[in-house]
Amino acid sequence: MVSFDLKKLFRVPDAQQRLAGLHLRGDLQRAAGHMASDERSDAHLKPVEDLLTETESVIRIVEGTRDRRMGFLVLTTENVIFRLHGAAPGLGEVVPLGGVTDVTDDVKSMTGQVRLETAAGQLVVGKILGTQAAQFALDLREQLRSPGLTPRDPVAELLELRERHAAGLVSDADYRTAKAKLLDQL
The missing domain is CATH 2.30.29.30 (Pleckstrin-homology domain (PH domain)/Phosphotyrosine-binding domain (PTB))
Incomplete structure (x- = not known):
């Protein structure tokens, strides 16, 4: 379909x-x-x-x-x-x-x-x-x-998280966990 x-x-x-x-x-x-x-x-x-x-x-x-x-x-x-x-x-x-x-x-x-x-x-x-x-x-x-x-914007936090992950500052496992939490806030 x-x-x-x-x-x-x-x-x-x-x-x-x-x-x-x-x-x-x-x-x-x-x-x-x-x-x-x-x-x-x-x-x-x-x-x-x-x-x-x-x-x-x-x-x-x-x-x-x-x-x-x-x-x-x-x-x-x-x-x-x-x-x-x-x-x-x-x-x-x-x-x-x-x-x-x-x-x-x-x-x-x-x-x-x-x-x-x-x-x-x-x-x-x-x-x-x-x-x-x-x-x-x-x-x-x-x-x-x-x-x-002032509450943080989950989309802005996702973008920051992605940048830190790409720079190697956040491990893959921590990235997936944090990303899932932020996506739940949307």
Whole structure:
């Protein structure tokens, strides 16, 4: 049986290819590339940059609804940000990590929800596709335990590992073991 990839056949760009044309910050582009979304959301990513400081790094971004309006929920090394699609430039809710008192997630069928408890009240974002809500909450809990920690990109680590192996700095057995662990993270 012959198999082929229809996306390649019809030259449908993958997420990273689509996002490259937006000229986003590298950390935002990487996080957005892992988000479950399509090209309809891409145009709403650029204004997210206006809410980011130069000192913070984007860890995860998910798309969901708040009060029946679609937007992005963004986790950085310093803040949790929610920005509605189509909001005026510079507008969004920014919650410093120090202001988050609790985070819970709930996954039902095909979507999930993230609920943040803050000193100012609750921030609830729902209709997040797949298991992204659970992953966002997990990453947020990790940031609350270890503030400022920037998770490594498994693809970048794979490339580094390959270079060290080619240079003879990593044995074949260690290379295979480390490679398998990193591939599990993708």
